[in-house]
Amino acid sequence: MSLSEQLKKDFSTLTLALMAVAIVLNIVVGQVVSTLKLPVFLDSIGTMLAALLAGPWVGGLTGLLTNLIWGLISDPVAAAFAPVAMVIGIVAGLCAKYGLFKTWWLAALSGVIVAVALSIVAIPVRVYMFGGITGSGADFITAYLLATGRDLFGSVIITVISSNLLDKIVTALLAWGVVKGLPRRFSARFSRAEKVISVN
Amino acid sequence: MGVSGDHKDTARRASSDAQLTRSLYIPGSSWLHRLHPLTKLSYAASTALIVFTAPGGGWSAAVLLAASLLLGMLNGLGRPIWSAFLRLAALGGMLLAVHSLFNPANVTPLVTWGVLTVYREGFSYALLVLTRLAAALSASLLLVFSVHPADLMLALAQAGLPPGAIYLFGSPLLLLPQMQARAEAVLAAQRARGLETEGNLLQRMLALFPTIAPLIYSALMEVEDRAIALEMRAFRSTHRKTSLRRLDDARWQKVFRWAMWIAALGVMLIGIWWRLNG
Numbered sequence: 311m312s313l314s315e316q317l318k319k320d321f322s323t324l325t326l327a328l329m330a331v332a333i334v335l336n337i338v339v340g341q342v343v344s345t346l347k348l349p350v351f352l353d354s355i356g357t358m359l360a361a362l363l364a365g366p367w368v369g370g371l372t373g374l375l376t377n378l379i380w381g382l383i384s385d386p387v388a389a390a391f392a393p394v395a396m397v398i399g400i401v402a403g404l405c406a407k408y409g410l411f412k413t414w415w416l417a418a419l420s421g422v423i424v425a426v427a428l429s430i431v432a433i434p435v436r437v438y439m440f441g442g443i444t445g446s447g448a449d450f451i452t453a454y455l456l457a458t459g460r461d462l463f464g465s466v467i468i469t470v471i472s473s474n475l476l477d478k479i480v481t482a483l484l485a486w487g488v489v490k491g492l493p494r495r496f497s498a499r500f501s502r503a504e505k506v507i508s509v510n
Numbered sequence: 511m512g513v514s515g516d517h518k519d520t521a522r523r524a525s526s527d528a529q530l531t532r533s534l535y536i537p538g539s540s541w542l543h544r545l546h547p548l549t550k551l552s553y554a555a556s557t558a559l560i561v562f563t564a565p566g567g568g569w570s571a572a573v574l575l576a577a578s579l580l581l582g583m584l585n586g587l588g589r590p591i592w593s594a595f596l597r598l599a600a601l602g603g604m605l606l607a608v609h610s611l612f613n614p615a616n617v618t619p620l621v622t623w624g625v626l627t628v629y630r631e632g633f634s635y636a637l638l639v640l641t642r643l644a645a646a647l648s649a650s651l652l653l654v655f656s657v658h659p660a661d662l663m664l665a666l667a668q669a670g671l672p673p674g675a676i677y678l679f680g681s682p683l684l685l686l687p688q689m690q691a692r693a694e695a696v697l698a699a700q701r702a703r704g705l706e707t708e709g710n711l712l713q714r715m716l717a718l719f720p721t722i723a724p725l726i727y728s729a730l731m732e733v734e735d736r737a738i739a740l741e742m743r744a745f746r747s748t749h750r751k752t753s754l755r756r757l758d759d760a761r762w763q764k765v766f767r768w769a770m771w772i773a774a775l776g777v778m779l780i781g782i783w784w785r786l787n788g
Contacts, residue, residue, distance in 0.1 A: 322737075323745060323746065324734065324737040326674050326677055326740070327733045327736040327737040327740065328730075329678055330678060330681040333682040335689070335725070338690055338693050339693075341690070342693050342697065342721055342722055342725070343718070343722075345707075346707060346721070348711075348718060352722070355722075355726070359726070359730070371678075375678055375679065375682075378679075379679065379682055379683065381650070382533065382654055383533045383534060383659075383683065383686075386650040386651065387643075389650070438562070439562060439639075439642070439643070440601075440643065441635065441636060442608070443601060443605040443609075445604060449604050449608070452608065453604075453607075453612060456608060456612035456613070457611070457612045459614075460614075462613070462614065484719075488723070488726055488730075492727075496730065496731065
């Protein structure tokens, strides 16, 4: 199948509706989790679900648009991290494509892969645009590492990975569990979900 | 959302919009509000590009910051821009403190209190980053405060963005309040059944799945209905659609938009050349 045919198949009306819902899920689940005061964000659950159900392109675009819309409605700073959200969707979709979401422990491994991959984009944005500081609690880790004599880049690498690792593992496990638990009537509409559900 | 009821029609439109969508838009009829959305979008984008790529420190950022603040104040947006800046204050304070004290490039001491020494290199670096951020933020605030999201969508559609992309931008804005209300309902229902949502960390962790699973599943179950509803309204039709909204554009704005993009790309190229040879 050529790339344009694949894209046409990936972006059906059904997929567009899925993406719109996934974008809203990112924002709303993120808000619910912050009311529960948990040490995770879960603001990329929709992105990962879209990636598992409809592939890396759909996942990546869902992430990108989530942060752009976020920037438009509540916090322009979020728009600067749109490329990071895009990487989360693309990498989660690729992991699913190559069978890395088949079992719960493979899903957790995918969470680790996503956390490492997003850091490659998040670190330059954080260092170059924000001087390593983004106004969140994680800044204290950066400050501590700088105070112990590390350079800015090294400090930010440790901060970004440590603050994202747990979140992305929990998100990947939840996304895996949700897709596994979907009724067959629904998941059969998304051919890519087969890679997550089927045992072999 | 603060609605100034000086104009009845504006007030009514604003209150119905506030129920339908949640956005940062502030209703008004100033010169800035009447500009074409793409003019303001181009201004925000080219400001961000210039601020982060221009050669020679933070002068361009300081000039653009002053220009955006002046534009905001002249068009009645001074107060909301200021309150958005206050939210940036935490970031700014942290940035100044961390770099003045701990930046590895620090050599020249400015002030010393006990064990803490404020250094010149870190302080000026933090100031540069903060000026850039404030300039990019104020330009994007001019856009989000003065353009209704529906007008931005319409402008992008008229500029040739495909309907699928417009749907992906517009639909979440309408869906968000509905889904937030549902999230609150789920949380209340699970609490009524005795779910502990305010206990210790373990209890709150255990509350996570029962609160978000109903939300996620019900949202996913609706996807198919939404797709069918779209197809029934000829979503994939390539015919030109008529909009209820009208956007005013002017020749000078078109020229100005091109000029801003050319200037921004020029500055970016000079900035790259300067960094490679400087």
